[in-house]
Amino acid sequence: MGGSSGSSFVAGLEGVVAAETRISGVDGDAGALTLAGYPVEEISGRASFEEMVYLLWHDELPNTEELAAFRGALAGRRGLPAATLELLRAAGARNVPQMDALRMAAGTLGLDAPDDPALDLVARLPVIVATYHRLLNGQEPVVPDPDLGHAANYLYMLDGERPGEDSVRALETYLNTVSDHGMNASTFAARVIVATRSDLVSAIVGAIGALKGPLHGGAPGPALDVVFEIGEAGNAEPVLREKLRRGERLMGFGHRIYRVRDPRADVLAEAAEKLFATDGDRDLYALALEVEKTALRLLEEHRPGRNLQTNVEFYTALLLHGLGLPTDLFTPTFAIGRVAGWTAHCLEQRSEDRLIRPQSEYVGATDRTWLPAQER
Template sequence: MANGLDDVVAAETVLSDVDGLGGRLTIRGHSLPELAGRWRYPQVARLLLDGFFDDLPGDAELAEAIGRARVEVFQRLQPTLSTLAALDVYSGMRAGIALLPDGGTLADALRLIAAPAVLTPALLRAKRGDKAVAPDKGADHAADMLRMLSGKADSPDLARALDTYLVTVCDHGLNASTFATRVVASTQAGLTSAILAGLGALKGPLHGGAPGPVIEMLDAIEASGDAAGWLRDEIVHGERIMGFGHRIYRVRDPRADVLKAVVRQLGGKGGTGRRLAFAEEVEQAALEVLRVAKPQRSIQTNVEFYTALLLEAAGFPAEAFSNVFAAGRIAGWIAHAREQQTTGRLIRPQSRYVGPVPDLVA
């Protein structure tokens, strides 16, 4: 039996392929470098959803429809913001999404794509006592997310960087949250129910919770003044080095290179210049420390390391990093849910009982 379902094929999909040995990510026939920084997020959302909704419009029309969906979600959920803001920002977003209709139409899908982009800025503003900023239906999706967060039009470079991030994390094989989404979708439950399953899985620190601790790690290392010493001490005490290692990749995570390039392109915007230089020093120290401490394993930089720098530069606090990840991944979740419902069957694996056996009475 495969522990953790390693190497078990649980679905056939046209959506994405993760080549862990080659360090390549393919999304519907396109390599990640083909998409990231070249396609906007609504275009990639359309790529993922193609074939799963009969009324799916073209790229421009879909971008406009997502803009209208942002406005609709804001209008629906604005009265609940003060209640949702009493929760942590991730739980508040999840609770808000649970209030959306639980159907299977394209309109339902677009509301779900819009929801994290709308709720995350609104909840962060509510927590600091600021009024929520309404969406602009005509704005670019990532740019509008930043505008709703800061209250003003942000740098086009920052908006482009966030857009590239959303594209980079839009889908990634049958990871824990995507599998959870497909399990619920296989029951023919609505899209909101399936997405809530994905959100629940993403909340766990072994899946979507690591970019925030990368910031804490960088701050702690900077305060210590000794990157290698700090990292060695963490390993000695059995702690995980945040932003390094991946369940699938045995080489460098290709998403890390994409996001590192994006952070470099930002120059000094959002305070990234000095932060990036320091992070690169920490990255090199960590790779060397891990090589010496765990020579039997190839532990490389993963997507979380440069995600942390990018989202910090964009103005998101560490506690909201998983929210922004969800804003990118949600189009992939929806596509997987629809694929499961249209081409798969009810997911019902077997288990092996290893508990005590009752005495049989003759």
């Protein structure tokens, strides 16, 4: 039995085109990611995060005056409503996980009736994450510094110290790289919600809920855990061989979309190299490179022809660790970058003003007859 005439069921909507978008394009066969016309390798390591958000929203990079105005607008929106802070304190007292706290707090951002909710969401998500991180660790929140940019402010709010230029550049490269990635689960969720003419805050809360699931946003931490488990280069091959023998997935390798190396991994590998050249644990960086090399060799040996390459999660873990972030901040930090794409897709979907309403195929029983309770 089916829905409309000519329709066919596709599990997980695999290969189904659900939207036309100018925001980003993913070519899994070629290993290419385009962000509003720019190859990810061309723009992520050069643009500020403010420039990337502006680009995704307006389809062009800002000039000097536009960029200054946009930075000022973001800086003016970073204060949290009192109720949001109260909620975060209550969540912290109950040791609520980071992503749950982010989801709950994001839903309060409509309390002060913002005239530009997209700007509010981009400006305030890092404040929520940093504030909650400090509350969980028994510290008071750090007030945002209006003189610091978006990425620098996030690092500053986490530990109260002004970050160095190398750290800011590394974080900006990361946020830019993950700012959008086609019709992923969280982006699709946001577009479906806003397509009903619901509000942007609801759409972003839905996106955060989708990202929270381990099949979408939960792998960067485990990718680094494997490096720590190995401990030294000589252990890489026996540990990884044993994992493969047990049928375990090597976290940080292989991707559902990319059939060759994830281009975001290359961008973040370069960013990590620059960061660890001036800061961070050089021994850990060298070990990670050895683990990557060994994993790629063993994956080709155990699964020939699958072409399982390094994905964005591996170098995400290494880069964010190098910036001093604990693993429970990895996925919330991803959300801080991806909210640029989520909001851009919401604005695009709103301009189309078309409800997203796919069909379903009924496979249940038919022709049942009602019986009163005493006869069942």
